[in-house]
Structure formats: C-alpha cells, structure tokens
Amino acid sequence: MNHIELDRSQGKPLHSLVYEYVWNRIQRGEWLEHHKLPSVRVLAEEMKVNRLTVFKAYQQLKEEKKVYVKDKSGYYVQPGVTMPFDDLESPIVFSYVHKSHLSEIHRVPANYQFSYALIDPNLLPNRYFSESMLEIVERYPKMLSTYSTPQGDEELRQSLAHFFANKYGFYLTQNDIMITSGSQQAIDLLARMLVQPMDVVLMERPTYSAAIDMFRNQGAQIVPIDIYPYGYDLEQVEAYMKQFKPRLFYLNPTYHNPTGYTVPIEQRKKLVELAEQYRCLIIEDDPMHDIYFDHKPPLPFFSYSTEGCVIYICSFSKYVAPGLRIAAICCQPTIMKHLLTVKSLADNGTPLLNQKIFLHYFMSERLQQHIVKLRTALSIRKAVMEEALSVTNWKWDSPSGGLNLWIQLPETLSLEKLLAKSIEHSISFVPGSICDPSKELQSWIRLSYSYINEQQIKEGMKLLVQLAEQVDQNHRQI
C-alpha cells in the first residue's frame, strides 16, 4: 500500500487534485493505453480521501474520454490520449525513434490474440526441450561463463553450413554464416549496415511491418512493390530499379507475411538477374520455409545468386524454439566483414547458451517429427478459421503455408471502428495499414491462426464476425 501525498496547500478541490494525479501519470506515459487504474477504494486509502472524491475524479476522466469503463467496476486508460512525445514540455527527453505501430498492437491485452503470428507454445515439444537442456548442461560445463564470438558458435555454423548444402544446395562455409539473436535483429543489423538517410529501399506492399520501422529508422525512403498471388509485376520492379537506383529490396517471398503468397520459381531467377544488373542487394527473409501444408515451396532466391547480391535470413525461432531467439544470416565475405562490426556494436555476440541448446535440438530426429505434426496442427487451425469466415462476404486467398490469413473486408466496413470494437471485446488483429509503407491498405486485415487453439479460434471468429456486422450496420444507418 503506497502513501500518496496530495498538495492541499493551493486550495484546489480535492477531486481536482486526484484528477490531476491520474491524468499526469497517463500523460507521462507511466500508465499506457488500457492500463487498469487503481480501484476507487485503494486509491482513496492511499490518498486518505473519501471514496466519493476519487469516484468524482474518475467519472470526470471518463466523461472526457480519457479513461473507459469495463466490467462495471474497472477504469482503464483510453487509447490515443497519451500526448505524442513532441508535445512533452521537457525538451530534455525526446526520441529520434519512429513509433513502432506493430508493437503497440501487440501490447493490447486480448483473449483472442489474432495479431500474434507466433506458434502456440502448446504446439511445441516443451518436455523435449527440457531434456535437451539437461544434456547441454552436461556436455558444456563452462558454457555459462563463456562468451560467443560475434559471428557465432563455430560448431553451430558448421552444422548450418551442412544443413544448407543438403537442403537447398547452398555452397557455404561456416564463415559465410552469422548467428543472430532472432530474425528481428538480423534485419536490424542489415538496415544499420546498409542504409543511410535518403537511400531508397524497395519493399513489398504489404510487408512485415516491423521491417518498415527498421528501415525508416535509418532514414530510408520506402518504394513499395505490390505483391500478388502470382508474385510481382516484374516490369514495375525493373522500372523502379532503373528510376530509383535502390540500395536494396527487402522481401519475404515464401508464405509471405502477411499475405501468405509465394513467389514462383521463374520470377526468382529473373529477379536475381535484375538485382545483379541494377546493383540492388536483395535481403531475403525466409522464416516460413518449412511451414508448408501440401508440398514444398520453391528454392530460396539465394540459390540462384552467383554474384553474392542476395543476403539470406533464415530464422528458426518460430517453430524450433521461439524462446531461444536464434537466426542465421548467409552472405558473401565482404558483407560478412561489415556485419561483424555492427554485430560487435549491437551486442557483441548472441549468448552461447542459446546457440548450443539450439544446435542440439536442431540436429535431432525429434525436430523433423515435430515439424510434421506442427504442419498438420496448423492446417487444421487454418481450416477452422476459414470455416468461420465462410459465412461472410470477406475475400481471401487460401495460403499453402505460413501462419496467417490476409483478408479483404467490404468497403462499407470501417476498419478503424472494427478494431476499436474488437479491442473492447478482447479481440486483437493486425490492420492492413500497419503492413503498408504508404498506409493505404485500409480494407485489409491479417488474422493469425497459429497462436490460439481451435476452440478459441472458433469463438473469437464468431464474435469478430458479429462485431463486424454491428459496425457495418451502424455505418449504413448513418
């Protein structure tokens, strides 16, 4: 129980003092959107005031739409009322970092988390992970006292080099591979290393929204390349390469996030040729290669690259052991050299512990069995979600792999209203505009079927469809 001293000396009414106390904490960002305010009873005790005094302050905040009420007895901070940082009085603290919208969506607490393109922990072989860890601990007794090099554990890189040779026909040595702390860090390192203010970066539209933030944070100008179920419009790509002389093209061509589309083989070869011709690096982000439902996808772009213009990011986090955060970057030696410098600055090396645990599990038979089961479970969940959608007039291309559905809503449906209503009902999803550098995709949403179970998907989708009907009808009534 805290004790909170209110400044009663200025003659202001007590309920105003309480109001200011709460509103200040919201403004300073101490209590963020959807934070639950202390209960009336508790705050009254802490401040040594009458409960009615606190209630009056809370009601005023509610009327001004600075807080909202839920469950009849709880007050929560309203989204959107916290002042943007440029308006804060104290110039001593301001940040040069662009807001990351995806992280704000993820921070929304919800029972039906359709916004998490992550694998449900219940679908992962947790007991086997535990056994792996015990074996690691035996095998490497000094591991917790030892740092990894910035490039990453040699044994792990050698394993990966073998893996890539067998699986994709990449001919790499361990020197061509760097271990990073997840694919987020991989993209961030590459953005920092390659991009300067005003550099043009090509990105698919839509695309992985955190990647937009990372490139923008380095001052990039983003030029969007539309992605379709059949791939790209290669004439458009070539025209933009000629016109803008982009530094790089960041793409996610296999079970693309958020659309689920897969770029066909012919385009892969052709695009690598264009990249070589126009001296545009390609960053190929490929976390979903193993999450296919029917048949394997085409080989990565990296397979077609002979001049080293493709940088390949392979992430194992999603379905091997997410909590470990392990990914690999494959690239040519000159890029590796500079990457090593950025990695040294960023964290001086991914923890050795995580690399060894990953290595052990990655080499095991169990992993292959696990992936087969995972594919089955995910395709079932996808089917459950698609069944729920079949009663609507919403449109989507059913993906042949990956974790998401990319859905087009009718134009009469306001996405903003739907999102607000959904959050109130404990449903979250990713609105399409977040995935678009130009923020234009106002009628699309991304729903992930990978994180919550079949029952929750069923319930959540039913509720979402109902809410959409309400929003749609409301719109028509106006």
Next chain:
Amino acid sequence: MNHIELDRSQGKPLHSLVYEYVWNRIQRGEWLEHHKLPSVRVLAEEMKVNRLTVFKAYQQLKEEKKVYVKDKSGYYVQPGVTMPFDDLESPIVFSYVHKSHLSEIHRVPANYQFSYALIDPNLLPNRYFSESMLEIVERYPKMLSTYSTPQGDEELRQSLAHFFANKYGFYLTQNDIMITSGSQQAIDLLARMLVQPMDVVLMERPTYSAAIDMFRNQGAQIVPIDIYPYGYDLEQVEAYMKQFKPRLFYLNPTYHNPTGYTVPIEQRKKLVELAEQYRCLIIEDDPMHDIYFDHKPPLPFFSYSTEGCVIYICSFSKYVAPGLRIAAICCQPTIMKHLLTVKSLADNGTPLLNQKIFLHYFMSERLQQHIVKLRTALSIRKAVMEEALSVTNWKWDSPSGGLNLWIQLPETLSLEKLLAKSIEHSISFVPGSICDPSKELQSWIRLSYSYINEQQIKEGMKLLVQLAEQVDQNHRQI
C-alpha cells in the same frame, strides 16, 4: 582437400596466378589479419602446381609486407594491409559502419590475453550454474516456447527493483527497469534513441572504446572530459556544457574502464546538479560496482538524481554469468517509453530463458559467497601483475577495484612497435589510443589481470617487460 582452378588461359606466369589468388582472398577480407595461409605443400597440391611456384608467390607477398613469417614455416596475413572498404571496386557493397578497433584487438589470437577485461571462466561457479539450469527447466516447462516482452520478464524486474531499493536506495518500480542483452546492447539502444548526427556527446578520456564507436555510429561529435584519480575538473565540465549544450554525458565513474579511477561523492552530487541545470542527460555505466577490494565504492550517480536526468546501466554479465548476457537499464518513464520502441526494433525482447536462469542465480545465497571469493582472487591477480611491473619505470595508479591496470609507458617506448612485437609473441593488450576519442593517449596501455591465471600473468608480464626493453633499446639505437 579442395581443388582450386587457376585461369591459365591468359598467359600469366603461374606464380603470378598463385599470388593473385592469395592476395584476392586477403583483400576481400576472407583472410583477415594474422590468418595462417595454407602451407606451401597443401596449396601446391590443391592448385596442381610445383611447390616452388607457391613458394615464389608467398615470398613475393612477404617482400611486399602483405604477409609475415612465423615459426620458420608458417605464413600469416600482415595486419593493416586489407583495403579499407571505400576502395573496394564493387560499389554494391559498402558499409556505413565505422570500424570498431577494440573488436579487432580482441580478434588477435594470443596466449597471454591481457586485452580481455573479462572474468576467467575458471573463477566462476560453473557447476552451480548447471544445477541452477536444471531447476529452471523444472520450474518453467514452457519457457523455451515463450517470448519475453520487450521490457523484460516481470518477475526479474520486480526482483531487481527490490535489490536496487535495498542496496542503493533507488526507489523504482518494475516499470522503471528494462532488461537488455548485456550492457553493450544497453549503450547501443540508448545511443540509437538519443543521438542524431552532429549532437555533442561528452565522454571521459579515456573511456570504454566500444562506446566511442557506438556514439560515433549515430553521428555524434565526441567532446572528451579528462578523468583523473580524483575525478573530473568540474569547471571544465561546466564550461563544456555551457559551450556545447551536449545531448548527454556517458560515464563509468566506479572502477572506471580503463583507468580504475573512482569519482568521489561530492563530485557525483555536483555533476547531477550541473546535468539538470544544463539539460544534459547522464548515462551511468556501472558494471564494476561489486568488484571492490577494500571497501565499497560511493553510491551511484543515479542515487542523487531527482529529476530523472540520470540513466543507470547495471550489468551483471561480468561476474554473475557472462554467457547469459543480462543487464538492466533504470530510467524515468518517458525515456522508458521510447526505449521500449527501440528495443522492439532491435530484437523484440531478450530471451526469456536467459532472464529466468539469471533471476534464479541472482536471488541465491551462493552468489554472495561467489562474489567474495572473486574479489579475493582478483586482488591476488592484480598483486601478481603489479609485482611484475615493479621492476620497470612504468607508472600506474593502483586501483581499488575493477579488472584492469592503466599504465603509462616512458616516452622513449614506441607503443606501436611494442604492440606489433607483443602480438608476434602471443601477447595482446589494449593500446590507450583506442580508448581515446581524440586518439592521443599514445603512451598508455590497459592490461587486464582478470582473464588469465596467476602463472600466465607472471609469464606473460615477464615476456612483455623483456620485449619492451628490446623495443626501447632499438629506439635508442636509432
């Protein structure tokens, strides 16, 4: 055994082709400084040429000082001959990252590693770590499938809030603390968040050299503040704050790296006042607070801050469990808000596994016992090193904590020659100029006594002193 095809079609002499093959690999950064070239015999077999042909090429490289010879039969890449990246022919790959010199020093393989300001793994309770891990695995069965939030595990942050309250009298909640992947990442995140090109950043001279790189990488102009055994010249500090209006002052005031100096209490209070007055943030990097030999050091700057202008980095990596890479940033809510955005971009959260293992160990009795033993071991190693130095005319202030000696060499001794000779004899250390933003400290070196054992310290120091005598005499002969 590789097979290497030489292009014999152009009529060039074979030894030229061999020369070009080797030199290209060096230029491309594939073979870095001190890399051992393939033996003459092996390369001759791989290329299907006469051994004399390879020998001729190697000798030519040696005469041009592109490689050097060691142990009568080994050729090694000479440091400093790899082309700086701006001269590389292919404009497709160039990097905006400044070279990180410290990481290059660390990459030098050496038997007497005086350059590593790290704790010897043999001084850490490895078996206890292993037991901790087993318990963690039992307690948190789904840990490997779960991500941490960007701010870090709540249980850990709560523990740390308690710890800081008891130990330092910081009054923080868990919301004021962020967990990062080591202190390197902490500094990097803060640099990215706070610094724009042309911003002035105050740094001690000398200072932690990787921090120089990190702030430079954001375009900072570094203004050095000299640090002395008694602290800073506060008049100089105030004058610079007035003149340059610096964005922030990065400092390491307790068993400072590299000098070992500790800033006294009176200066701590005064400096916080100056920072508040001139609106200059202070980043206090404090990894050595527990590594004292006689008595505890003064309370951190952070204790004296009432307006939130001090950001406190507490690193546990060094002596708790280095391999885990766990550190904490303590700061006010507005800074935390922006820090969360950068952290989301950088890696979206430190792995939960590492945080839980750390938490478990951190809360244990065993840790306190361990730290006591560690202090004793380190003070012994320091004494061994100082004994070896007592026969020289080198000068140093004996530190009352930390991992390093900061030593001033006589002016007649060329540091560059000493470093080169030392490396040839498998000794490495950190030359002072690396720790100086203005690169002026040409007569100082940092020697760490923490990483290698007493016997190795004794041998290595004896050898270093001998080499210095040779270099000094050589110089006098000229």
